[in-house]
Amino acid sequence: MNKKIVSGFAIAAAATLALGAVATAPANAAGKKEVTLAFQGPLTGPDAQLGQDQFPGAQWAIELYNATNPKTKVKLIKADSQCDGTVAANIAPGVAANKAVIGVIGTSCSGEARNSFPAYRAGGLTMVAPSASAVSLTDPKAPDRGFPIFHRVVAHDxxxxxxxxxxxxxxxxxxxxxxxxxxxxxxxxxxxxxxxxxxxxxxxxxxxxxxxxxxxxxxxxxxxxxxxxxxxxxxxxxxxxxxxxxxxxxxxxxxxxxxxxxxxxxxxxxxxxxxxxxxxxxADVPFENLLTKDELASFTKVTGVKVPGLYSTTAYNAARVFLTCIEQGKLTRSAIQLCVNSSTFKGAGGSSIKFNRYGDIIGGADxxxxxxxxxxxxxxxxx
Amino acid sequence: MNFSVVTSQFWSLALQGLALGLIYSLVSLGYTMVYGVLRLINFANSEVFMLGTFTVVWIEIHFLNHPVASEPLTGIELIYTLVIALVGSMIACAVLAVLVEIVAYRRLRSRGASRLASLISAIGVSIFLMESMRMYTESRPQTAPRLLEKWSFGEIAGANFRIDTMLAIVAPIIIFVILDRFVTKSRLGKAIRAVSMSEENAKLMGIDINRVISMTFLIGGLTTGAAAFLYTTVYENTVFNVGFNMGIAAFTAAVLGGIGNLRGAFYGGLALGMLEQFASAILGSQWKAVTVFVVLVLVLLFKPSGLFGEAVQQTRT
Missing domain, CATH: 3.40.50.2300 (Response regulator)
Structure with a gap:
């Protein structure tokens, strides 16, 4: 390679680093931090409705949290794995490589979850799934179990x-x-x-x-x-x-x-x-049954969805799990993992959520x- | 293993296998006709089929204003809706097939590129079309309205002679008879056969090779368009990758029957449809694909040119 080009690259790289530092500096100076959560599930594709029904639950939980003007703001990004294990295996490494992401709300489908495990396990990224319900994902004896990163707020199959x-x-x-x-x-x-x-x-x-x-x-x-x-x-x-x-x-x-x-x-x-x-x-109760009139109005205002879809509740609960940990100042992947594994959380309608060693909620659900x-x-x- | 289903549902399975097989045959014509003249597989044909299914859905929903939830039609309105959808799909597919030929084949051929180059460019066109549709539809499946009420002519020995099944059987047979006559009798048909036998000699006889090749793609597009119409009418849905499974099936049918051969495509499609129905009934649907390909391998072991590869060499198209 031409020397000039190489040095050109080096300058560009250095400039990017410097600019990046500048860009984040004011946020730090003001004492405001931001962390990112990823929602992973089908957002396009044949099964898109599954994820589209769930996403607003997580979105609403995070908007409510950000509206309280907390010390650490939370950004929600979308990772679309189309309810397809192959797609999930392709995009999970990208999510894991994004250092800003400290937790994954997802996945919706079990095949997606299973194929995302290798990347997230390597990256120490905790998952809390709203609807991935295959038994094997939390079965201590199954070779494709998600231990120790996988959790779900839904009763398994x-x-x-x-x-x-x-x-x-x-x-x-x-x-x-x-x-x-x-x-x-x-x-x-x-x-x-x-x-x-x-x-x-x-x-x-x-x-x-x-x-x-x-x-x-x-x-x-x-x-x-x-x-x-x-x-x-x-x-x-x-x-x-x-x-x-x-x-x-x-x-x-x-x-x-x-x-x-x-x-x-x-x-x-x-x-x-x-x-x-x-x-x-x-394994879900309709979200609107758990919300007051005002809460439902707020949900509609934030998400543009009139009647919450299936698993809005569990998506909300999954987001709440992460938000509770973030409120406690757990801002790294390892701190989040420890927090999710050991704390007790409050879900929609006042339900109590605690995970067992393999990531299932203790007590099950109707x-x-x-x-x-x-x-x-x-x-x-x-x- | 479940043989009781064969004794109680034999005619039902046979009838459905016939309908499915004939749809396969129509698509496999798109492969076999092109192979006949170019000695190349037209990998873009599956995407021609896919666009045909979307054309049918578009015509029904947007052009003729029958939303997905609309009630089935009757009488004249039903007939002209179906005819417009059929003709529209055939025209769209024929135009697209000719475009594929011009973009992926003709230019490379006139520049004397290697034959494999146009094979790859056809795969490229296929990926381009499929991915464009994937982005356009966000990979969501599209449902077609039920315009044809699925009433039945009656049941004989357990076989339900439903209108859509009958349509999927009768229409392809008519198309095959017309096409077979056309290829054996008409001037253009003879030219196609001449090019298929020897391109060099055909050229010496004053046949315009490019025109013949274009016409072959056009005919393949027409039959594929008819298949797309029948598929959408019977199964009432489509998705961006619908062509993939259909393409594999139709290509398999063409090879099974003897590729490059009209009647081979016909019987190959039929054999495949029947095989799929009975394999999935007797062994379970998980064994359907396995059975099909085991049979394909066995046939090719004993008759490498396919079931009708040599017997009707002379009618090659």
Whole structure:
């Protein structure tokens, strides 16, 4: 390389460093600091609604905190991993390399979480997930567990799956259950934990269909030939919409049910008429039930979202976990990690949050049953 | 293993396999026609298909004003909506296919570039189109309105003769008959076959090679556009990477049937559709792709040129 160019680079680099120092200096001088939290989840892509429903919860928590004019302001950045493990593996190193980031609110999907672990573990970056619910993420024996950086403020699928089976078969005499998963960390895990309680009631068949499948008619034929009257799907919205459409078009009249991966506000639109009466679960209570009128108005003002989406509550709680630690003056990654692991936090509606050694909340949580009615998903009952 | 599904749902699976297979065949024509004249795989064809599906959705929702939640249409309105969507998709795909030829193939060919260069440039076009659509749609899937009420003609031996299934079976067969006649009988068809047999000799006979190649892309685009219409009508959704799976399937169908060969594409698509349906019913959907490729490898081991590779050499296009 030309010597002149090299020295040119050196000057440019030095200038950048100097400018950087200048830029941060006034902030320090005024005694005001800023730290960054990253929200990681699907913000674009087929499952974008999942992350788009959650982000406002975290955004609102942080705006409220910043509005109190604290010593350390918090900036929220977005990391979009599209509910896709491969994308997550590509972007996580970038988030970990950003020294300003001291914590990750995320991820939404379990596959994203699993593939982000290596980068965050190496960077000592703590995660608090609003909805990554696969059991293996906190299973001490699983090779893909997220110990010690991973935490989640949502009940895992070991709780959700039996509740899903209960809710799906509610009011059905002689249930004949057909279980289908989408081969993802989340979907396959959910169905795995649904299997035992479902077997007690009667399983007539299973299938495992990769994401991206367009033609679901053969699966629909199988469901029909098995004489099932309850179909439970473990997967995400887009595939569920195709599957449920194919089932209804094929003349299936029984019950359709799925877990929180399908419980997104765009599901009724994607599935059209087939969405009617679909039973969904989520380890979440609607955020608006926990907020006062004024709080809801503030939420709408800050985020522009009228009705909080699914897992706004847990996203808010995840943000609160970090904010509580920041309030206590924990501003480095290692201090945050220690704080998250050992403190007790207060979540929305006054709930108490404390993590066990492997990152699950101690005590678990109720799983809610949701029903699609007139093109809208509505909270129905505790599942 | 679940054989009971075959005894109780055999005709249902066969009918659905037929519909799926014929959609595959239409797309595989886009590969096989181009391979016939250029001896190259047109990797951009999958993206031509993808843009076709978006064209159909765009026409239905924005051009003809049927939002996603609109009620199914009936009578004349249904017919002209479907016809406009079909013709629009075919035209869009044909124009795009010809553009692909001009951008990715013709210039390189006239400069005497190596054949592999145009293979790579076609892959480049394919990535460009897919990524553009990904950014434009933010990778979100797009739902098509249900304009065609899925009523059934009736059920025979468990097979449900639903209108969309029948459409996906009848339309491709008509297109194949027309295309087969065109290639064997018409002047241009003969020119295409001549170029396919020997480019040098065709040139000596005074055939305008560039025109023939453009027309081949155009025909491939037309059939791919028809496939995009049928896909969107039957499955009612699309996404930026819809072409990827479809492209792999159609390419597999073309190779299975004997690439470069019209009837090969037809039967290859059918075989693939049936295989997928029965494999996923008997072995489980997780074994579908495995079964398809095991069968492909076995066929190629015993008949390296594909099922119809040699038998109909003369009808090569």
């Amino acid at each position: 070991g709780f959700q799956a039996p509740a899903l089976v209960r809710y799906a078969t509610k009011g059905v005499t002689g249930p004949k259950i057909y279980l289908v998963d989408d081969q993802t960390t989340y979907g396959a895990g959910l169905i795995k934990y649904a299997m035992a309680p479902a077997k007690k009631l009667g399983v007539v068949g299973t299938d495992s269909v990769p994401r991206g499948t367009a033609d679901w008619t053969s699966v629909a034929s199988k469901v029909k030939s098995a004489g099932a009257n309850v179909v439970i799907y473990g997967g995400y919205t887009v595939e569920a919409a195709k599957f449920f459409k194919a089932l209804r078009d094929g003349g299936y009249t029984g019950i359709l049910a799925a877990g929180d991966g399908v419980n997104t506000s765009d599901f009724p639109e994607l599935a059209g008429k087939a969405a009617e009466g679909v039973r969904l679960t989520a 799983v809610g049953g949701y029903l699609v009615k007139n093109g809208k998903i509505g909270y129905d009952a505790i599942a």
